[in-house]
Amino acid sequence: MSEVSIIDYGLGNLGSVANMLKRVGAASRRVSTPAEVAASERVLLPGIGAFDAGMDLLRDQGLVEALRDFVATGRPMLGICLGMQLLLDSSEEGVTAGLGLIPGVSRRFSEASGIRVPHMGWNYANPSRDDPLITGLADDSRFYFVHSYRVVPDRDEDVLATTQYGVPFASMIRAGNVMGAQFHPEKSHAFGMTVLGNFAQL
């Protein structure tokens, strides 16, 4: 296992992510500058909050280009919750462009489908295919979600797992070395430990 750099840009539950990485035996550190990102082995982008606020904070710290450059080297990157939505081109939640690392957008859940928004609580994630990121997950693996927007990747092959909430949506995505999880693995017991442990070994 190699060290995981957790991007510290003022959003997201860094303490929880670090606690769980420690539990699965992976070292982690908080990074907040382009130079630190460039020197990282793998990066984890957490995030709780609004899309534009997240992109603005990344830009203010010079991290937008730094993360694109990092990904271009082929090293692994995982976005969690809002951090996953930022990987795409844009979101209905805001007007700012996303990181554009995976083609697609984020759309709001509609109450018209008879659901409460946000989607808050435990739900299943059903793998679309085998992948080292989800190796070892049992069929009834469940994860903790809190979100009002869902990602819609342009390419079906980028969807790694789907979850049903009013509509089926992509709860995990992966395009090459760029990965995302809509749920909070750091708060999803042994199921989340498996995902974070796998990421630390990619």
Next chain:
Amino acid sequence: MNVFPRVIPVLLVSDGYLVKPVRFAGDKYVGDPINAVRIFNEKQVDELVICDIDASVRGTGVNYGLIEDIASEAFMPVAYGGGITSVADARRITGIGIEKVVLNTVAFTRPESITEISTALGASSTVVSIDAKKRMTGGWDTFIRRASKRVGLTPAEAALRAQELGAGEIIVSSIDREGTFSGYDLKLVESVASAVTVPVVALGGASAFDDFRTALEAGASAVAAGSMFVLNGKHRAVLISYPAPEQVRSLGI
């Protein structure tokens, strides 16, 4: 399909120890809170609520050392309440790795604190806890400071105001039922759940798994219990328990 209803153990802490009162009084010593968190973690509970019940009454503020110990053992969502008075408190708690803050006394002594904290952390991290006691003449009164001070609102009025001020979740607790194993006050749950659109968590009186289903039918989005998960048998011996995952999931069907 809708999201699964959550089943939430509530741990009450006093002076650093896990306690279990009955009707908000006569605290029984139950053990070490960190050990309890560890056991609930092994049992893969949906979520935990941890409240320092006399932090506000004694004015001791937030016990950050305890919160750090809890966060390092809790790999599930955790809500923490007790002694929170400001955005700074709330930010520090969530920064340690706690998902939600629970506001009780301050939500009534300084209601604008709900808005301030909700603006800073988001509504889904801002929970207001409402302690309700039956009136002799029917209906309920809302109390703070461990059931010692009436606030002059019904629980439904208090819940609606909290939602309007930014609360993303309401815990409604029956003072009369706490620790009595006599079932939830379903009419109370119904009165609060029908007043707001945010999720309502029922607390106070649960004695068996079937009580969860009835509280959900009364309008609760999630169910919580203290005594049922930490005490066991005729003599109420300390024994931490939690239903099996498939039983918890069955509530969603």
